[in-house]
Every structure is written in C-alpha cells, then in structure tokens.
Amino acid sequence: MRLLRPFEYVGAKFLAMLDEAGELLLLFMQTVLWLFRPPFRFKVLFKQLEFVGVGSINVTLLTGAFTGGVFALQSYHGFSLFGAESLVGSTVALALTRELGPVLTSLMVTGRAGSAMAAELGTMRVTEQVDALYVMAVNPVQYLVVPRVLAGIAMLPILTIIADFVGIVGSYVVGVHLLGINHGIFISKIVEYLEFSDISMGMTKAAFFGLILSMVGCYKGFYTTGGAEGVGRATTQAVVLASVLILASDYVLTAIMF
Amino acid sequence: MSAKQNIIELVDIHKAFGSQQVLKGVNLNIPRGQTTVIIGRSGGGKSVMLKHMIGLIKPDQGQVLVEGQDIVHMGDHGLNQVRRRFGMLFQDAALFDSMNVRDNVAFPLREHSKLSEGEIKQVVAEKLSMVGLSGVEHKLPSELSGGMRKRVGLARAITLEPEIILFDEPTTGLDPPLSAAINRLIKDTQERLGITAVVISHDIEGAYEVGHNIAMLYLGEIIAQGSPDEIRDSGSEVVQQFVHGRAEGPIEVI
Numbered sequence: 001m002r003l004l005r006p007f008e009y010v011g012a013k014f015l016a017m018l019d020e021a022g023e024l025l026l027l028f029m030q031t032v033l034w035l036f037r038p039p040f041r042f043k044v045l046f047k048q049l050e051f052v053g054v055g056s057i058n059v060t061l062l063t064g065a066f067t068g069g070v071f072a073l074q075s076y077h078g079f080s081l082f083g084a085e086s087l088v089g090s091t092v093a094l095a096l097t098r099e100l101g102p103v104l105t106s107l108m109v110t111g112r113a114g115s116a117m118a119a120e121l122g123t124m125r126v127t128e129q130v131d132a133l134y135v136m137a138v139n140p141v142q143y144l145v146v147p148r149v150l151a152g153i154a155m156l157p158i159l160t161i162i163a164d165f166v167g168i169v170g171s172y173v174v175g176v177h178l179l180g181i182n183h184g185i186f187i188s189k190i191v192e193y194l195e196f197s198d199i200s201m202g203m204t205k206a207a208f209f210g211l212i213l214s215m216v217g218c219y220k221g222f223y224t225t226g227g228a229e230g231v232g233r234a235t236t237q238a239v240v241l242a243s244v245l246i247l248a249s250d251y252v253l254t255a256i257m258f
Numbered sequence: 259m260s261a262k263q264n265i266i267e268l269v270d271i272h273k274a275f276g277s278q279q280v281l282k283g284v285n286l287n288i289p290r291g292q293t294t295v296i297i298g299r300s301g302g303g304k305s306v307m308l309k310h311m312i313g314l315i316k317p318d319q320g321q322v323l324v325e326g327q328d329i330v331h332m333g334d335h336g337l338n339q340v341r342r343r344f345g346m347l348f349q350d351a352a353l354f355d356s357m358n359v360r361d362n363v364a365f366p367l368r369e370h371s372k373l374s375e376g377e378i379k380q381v382v383a384e385k386l387s388m389v390g391l392s393g394v395e396h397k398l399p400s401e402l403s404g405g406m407r408k409r410v411g412l413a414r415a416i417t418l419e420p421e422i423i424l425f426d427e428p429t430t431g432l433d434p435p436l437s438a439a440i441n442r443l444i445k446d447t448q449e450r451l452g453i454t455a456v457v458i459s460h461d462i463e464g465a466y467e468v469g470h471n472i473a474m475l476y477l478g479e480i481i482a483q484g485s486p487d488e489i490r491d492s493g494s495e496v497v498q499q500f501v502h503g504r505a506e507g508p509i510e511v512i
Contacts (some may be wrong), residue, residue: 128352
C-alpha cells in the first residue's frame with residue numbers, strides 16, 4: 001500500500017488541478033453570458049476602467065522607461081563588439097513592442113490590479129456581501145466580474161502601448177545621450193525595422209493577458225473560503241496563477257502570431 | 259396546514275458539506291404574517307437552513323416551497339422574481355463597504371425601481387428613520403458600530419417593502435441592551451409592516467419576546483415547533499436543556 005502513495009498524491013493533485021480549470025472555465029462562460037444581458041452597468045465599468053487603467057499608469061511608465069533604458073545599455077555592450085551600435089534602437093523597439101511591453105506590463109498589472117480584484121471579491125465573499133447581491137436579485141457575476149474582466153481586456157493594450165513608447169524614449173535617452181549613438185541613425189533604424197504589425201500583435205497579446213489576469217483574480221476571489229486567511233491565500237494564488245498563465249500563454253500566442 | 263397559511267415550506271431537506279451531514283430531513287412550515295424564531299446550537303445548521311429559503315444554498319434532496327412554488331429547480335429569472343419578495347439581514351449586516359450608508363440603502367431601489375434620485379433620497383431617509391437612524395447617510399460602514407451596521411442592514415432589507423424578512427442571528431455579538439433594542443426593532447418592523455419574519459437565534463429570551471412561533475433545530479432535524487409557551491413547557495429533554503441553558507442533559511456539550 002505504501003508504494004501506491006506517491007501515485008495517490010500525484011493523482012489527487014492532478015484531479016484538483018482539473019477541478020480548478022473546470023471552475024475557472026465555468027465562471028468564464030457565465031461571464032460571457034452575463035456580458036450580453038441587460039442591465040449594462042456603465043458606472044461600475046468606468047470605475048474599473050479607471051482602477052485598472054488610470055491607476056496603473058505610473059507603474060507602467062516606470063516599468064517601460066527602465067526596461068527600455070537597461071535594454072539599450074545591455075544591447076549596446078553586445079553590438080559594440082562587432083561595430084553594430086546602430087542597431088540598438090531597432091532591437092530595443094522590436095523587443096519592447098513584441099514581447100517586453102505586453103508581458104512586463106501585464107505582470108505589473110497582475111501584481112497591482114489582479115491581486116486587488118482577488119482581495120476585494122474574496123472579502124466580499126467571506127463577509128456575505130456576495131450573498132447579499134444574490135438576495136437583492138442582482139447577479140454577482142454580472143455586477144462584479146463582468147466589469148473587471150472588460151476593464152482588463154480594454155486597458156492592457158492601452159497600457160502596453162504607453163509602455164512601448166516610454167520604453168523607446170528610455171532607450172533613446174540612454175543610447176543617444178549617454179552612449180553617444182547618432183540620433184538620426186537611431187531613429188531611422190527603428191523606422192526601418194519596426195512594423196505596425198509588431199505593435200498591433202503586441203497589443204493583441206496584451207488584451208489576452210488582461211483577460212487572464214482579471215479572470216483569474218475574480219475567480220480566486222469569487223470562490224474564497226475561510227475568512228481573512230482565505231482572502232490572503234486567494235490573493236497570493238491569483239498572482240501566482242495569473243503570472244504563470246501569462247508567461248505560458250505568451251509562448252503559445254507568439255508561436256501562433258509571429 | 260395549507261399553503262395559504264404557510265408562506266414558506268421546507269419539505270424533507272437534506273444537505274451535506276463534504277462528509278458532514280448538516281441537515282437530515284428538515285420539515286418546517288413558516289406561517290404567513292407572523293414571526294418564527296428558529297433556535298438551536300451554534301454551528302448546528304440554522305444559517306444553512308435559512309439560506310435554503312431564499313435559494314442561496316440548494317438542498318441535496320427535498321423541496322423548498324415559497325407560496326407553493328418549488329424554488330430548488332428554478333432558473334435565474336424565476337428565482338430573482340421570488341427573491342424580490344424577500345429581504346434579508348445578514349449576520350454582520352453584509353453592507354457593501356465601498357459604498358456609504360445612503361448608497362447601501364438605495365442599492366435595491368437603484369437596481370429595481372425607476373424612482374428619481376430625489377425620491378430615492380427621500381425613501382432612504384424614511385427607512386433609516388424607521389430603524390432609528392438619522393444623519394449617517396454619508397458615513398462608510400467601517401465608521402459605524404456593530405449595532406448601527408445591523409440597523410442599516412435592516413433599513414436596506416426593507417427598502418423594497420418585502421413580504422418576508424430573514425434575520426440571520428440579529429443579536430449575536432451585541433451587548434444585552436442593544437440586543438433588546440434590536441429585538442424590539444424586529445418586533446416593531448414585523449407588526450408595522452405586517453410581514454412574515456424568520457429569525458435565527460440562540461438567544462432564548464429574545465426568541466420568547468419576538469416569536470409567535472418557535473422551532474428548534476437539533477442534529478439536523480426540527481425536533482419541536484410551537485408557540486413560546488408550548489416550547490417553554492415542552493416535554494422534550496433536549497428542548498428543556500436548551501431553553502434553560504443547562505450543561506447537563508442529552509445535548510453533548512463538549
């Protein structure tokens with residue numbers, strides 16, 4: 001019997017994972033369903049757009065600027081070995097728009113807004129505020145989950161393009177002003193190599209990541225049990241699960257799109 | 259008794275959470291226009307039973323009849339129609355902590371009525387004065403005391419003028435004078451509005467005071483139901499031990 005125990009353990013973990021995936025998918029389907037049913041609550045939606053979007057601008061600016069700057073510094077080091085410093089701008093621009101912009105922005109917003117969604121919904125669940133919505137004949141999926149998921153999908157592409165732009169500005173400051181690359185060459189190489197599809201596909205990825213981080217945050221919060229400790233657990237799990245899913249789906253999306 | 263006299267009927271309700279069988283065949287009738295108090299031990303499934311009445315929890319087996327309609331198999335739409343006849347006061351009031359008192363009390367009106375903001379303001383003030391509060395409209399729930407939160411919760415529960423109000427442990431955790439005040443509030447509200455009230459409690463004095471009927475839940479079943487006098491004179495040893503608060507008897511305390 002003892003020999004079977006590791007298998008039981010792995011099996012139980014696997015079943016729990018399937019359970020969770022199923023629950024998440026069911027909540028997603030309910031969200032889609034309630035998205036198209038009146039009443040449409042624009043006030044709650046705008047509150048979430050502001051929270052996810054406007055509230056995340058500072059962290060996006062900082063992330064973008066420093067990522068662009070450090071990327072310029074590192075790639076300059078590599079390119080100068082064979083005299084290709086002129087490619088620094090276009091390399092940074094491509095990396096940012098295709099990859100770093102959407103992924104890093106989404107991870108930062110997961111930490112900021114995804115965790116807050118889990119904590120807020122979790123607290124509402126354990127203090128019976130979710131039940132109170134049901135009792136007052138208001139569907140909590142429609143009232144709580146739909147606006148948050150919409151805000152995630154709508155705001156992440158916008159934040160990403162801000163991060164892209166600020167990142168390129170950051171790399172320009174480092175590349176042209178600190179490292180002395182000719183500014184005309186720096187810009188012209190970006191214009192030459194960067195295509196609109198790089199930007200638009202990066203934004204598409206960001207919309208998808210926005211869906212993931214808001215859906216996971218809401219899911220973990222919505223099914224919280226076990227009081228204050230449970231809320232803490234839900235928050236941590238939301239951030240970890242959303243981050244992992246963002247990184248994993250990034251690979252899949254990149255393989256499909258580019 | 260027929261469905262005309264009973265507004266809610268629970269028929270043979272079974273409910274388990276995991277391996278724990280909480281309700282084992284509950285049969286209970288809630289008579290119209292009266293207050294029914296359900297007493298029983300802490301953690302004995304009273305709240306679970308109450309949540310069955312409004313479809314927050316679905317039974318594993320059995321029927322929940324509201325005005326003769328089974329709500330167990332109802333869809334969202336039908337259930338929402340039924341729920342509009344209910345108000346509920348939760349244990350910790352369950353006020354939305356992102357909204358101030360006025361928005362909390364106005365919430366059901368904004369969702370389900372076409373009143374103008376001016377009218378809503380008026381109704382909110384009226385409901386708050388019914389529960390003995392004024393001038394707190396702009397406070398957040400976190401700035402209120404426990405007793406005040408329950409009052410606001412009650413004001414929110416009565417804004418849509420429901421026929422039935424469910425009270426989940428309205429006096430638990432309050433000091434004796436405040437408990438008495440809340441009990442009086444329940445009694446007044448029930449009499450003034452002529453509604454049906456269902457109150458969960460383990461405060462036996464309060465139960466005698468507010469209840470027209472008392473039912474006792476023990477080990478997942480309703481073991482006694484009757485008027486306060488009938489419960490006080492009940493021949494059941496379990497009921498006697500409970501209402502007199504004795505440590506010795508058939509109820510296993512530890």
